[in-house]
Amino acid sequence: MAISDYPRAILAHSPTPLEAMPNLSRMLGGPSLLVKRDDCTGLAMGGNKARQLEFYFGDAQAQGADTVIITGAVQSNFVRMTAAAAAKLGMACEIQLENRVATKTLEYKVSGNVLLDRLLGAKIHYFPEGEDEAGADKGLEDIAERVRGEGGKPYVIHLSPGHPPLGALGYVVGAGEILDQIAEQGIQVDVIVLASGSAATHAGVLVGLRHRDSDIKVIGVCVRRQQDQQFDRVLNQANTVAEMVGLSNAITKGDIHVTDDYLGPGYGQSSPEMLEAMALAAREEGLLLDPVYTGKALAGLIGLVRSDAFSQEQTVLFLHTGGTPALFGYRTILDGI
Numbered sequence: 001m002a003i004s005d006y007p008r009a010i011l012a013h014s015p016t017p018l019e020a021m022p023n024l025s026r027m028l029g030g031p032s033l034l035v036k037r038d039d040c041t042g043l044a045m046g047g048n049k050a051r052q053l054e055f056y057f058g059d060a061q062a063q064g065a066d067t068v069i070i071t072g073a074v075q076s077n078f079v080r081m082t083a084a085a086a087a088k089l090g091m092a093c094e095i096q097l098e099n100r101v102a103t104k105t106l107e108y109k110v111s112g113n114v115l116l117d118r119l120l121g122a123k124i125h126y127f128p129e130g131e132d133e134a135g136a137d138k139g140l141e142d143i144a145e146r147v148r149g150e151g152g153k154p155y156v157i158h159l160s161p162g163h164p165p166l167g168a169l170g171y172v173v174g175a176g177e178i179l180d181q182i183a184e185q186g187i188q189v190d191v192i193v194l195a196s197g198s199a200a201t202h203a204g205v206l207v208g209l210r211h212r213d214s215d216i217k218v219i220g221v222c223v224r225r226q227q228d229q230q231f232d233r234v235l236n237q238a239n240t241v242a243e244m245v246g247l248s249n250a251i252t253k254g255d256i257h258v259t260d261d262y263l264g265p266g267y268g269q270s271s272p273e274m275l276e277a278m279a280l281a282a283r284e285e286g287l288l289l290d291p292v293y294t295g296k297a298l299a300g301l302i303g304l305v306r307s308d309a310f311s312q313e314q315t316v317l318f319l320h321t322g323g324t325p326a327l328f329g330y331r332t333i334l335d336g337i
């Protein structure tokens with residue numbers, strides 16, 4: 001199937017800007033650094049999920065659904081943007097918030113994305129265990145069953161492996177957008193650095209690049225799992241996505257680069273490198289990162305520059321995947337900044 005054959009609801013503001021980061025580049029003294037501003041995709045404060053949701057909501061609409069159901073961490077950006085997309089498209093939204101992070105502050109529970117979920121009118125459910133992907137999926141099925149019983153037509157956005165990673169198609173498109181922009185601006189990009197979580201963004205970007213015969217290297221900074229597990233996840237997902245867009249055998253082990261050196265104590269937990277990256281982005285470039293994803297991803301980029309992983313002649317593009325509202329939910333871990 002060609003990507004244009006998949007139903008798609010247009011949700012993201014695109015193309016998002018692709019900008020230089022001159023101050024950070026100068027300060028680090030390594031390669032030229034660019035940023036792709038996918039924090040500017042709109043849909044209730046932006047982020048990578050706007051692109052991913054275009055394909056989930058396209059599918060939901062094609063199936064005649066009237067209620068969209070999704071699970072995520074309490075401060076999930078995906079959940080918040082799903083609530084926004086549902087509102088925009090006139091659908092109901094039920095969300096399951098998983099206790100994935102030990103943080104028990106009031107801000108974490110009620111501010112940031114949670115505040116927006118409520119404002120956007122989503123019905124909130126809670127799930128106790130954050131690392132039980134199959135259990136969380138089962139929770140979604142229970143909600144779907146109830147919606148069906150009430151005469152509704154539910155559509156579940158499944159994020160665990162084993163379900164078609166429709167969202168990754170958004171980044172097959174997103175990678176094409178990057179290639180168009182660098183061609184228009186007459187620049188060359190050697191490496192893209194991004195946060196690698198569910199791996200939909202990572203896999204989609206990789207497939208999108210190879211689909212257009214680009215050999216740009218993609219480095220995923222692990223934000224949720226150790227690198228061995230993430231490596232397999234990205235490889236499997238990329239091959240699934242490649243098949244979905246008719247590009248068989250395109251992705252090999254040599255295409256997958258992941259590092260867990262910047263994961264810190266774990267998902268959603270602070271590290272000195274993440275705090276430094278957030279402060280540098282804000283104070284050198286006026287860019288707001290979040291502590292869970294983009295702070296760690298930029299910490300990875302900075303760490304790689306400092307360990308001479310790139311030459312001065314290279315250009316490295318940081319994919320800013322959003323997450324801004326989570327800043328407020330995680331206020332207390334930024335106390336020392």
Ligand SMILES: Cc1ncc(COP(=O)(O)O)c(C=O)c1O
Nearest residue numbers: 077197198199201293321322323
């Ligand atoms: C702000 C932000 N960046 C990056 C990611 C990771 O993207 P993916 O799950 O596609 O790997 C997420 C996922 O929730 C996110 O919210």
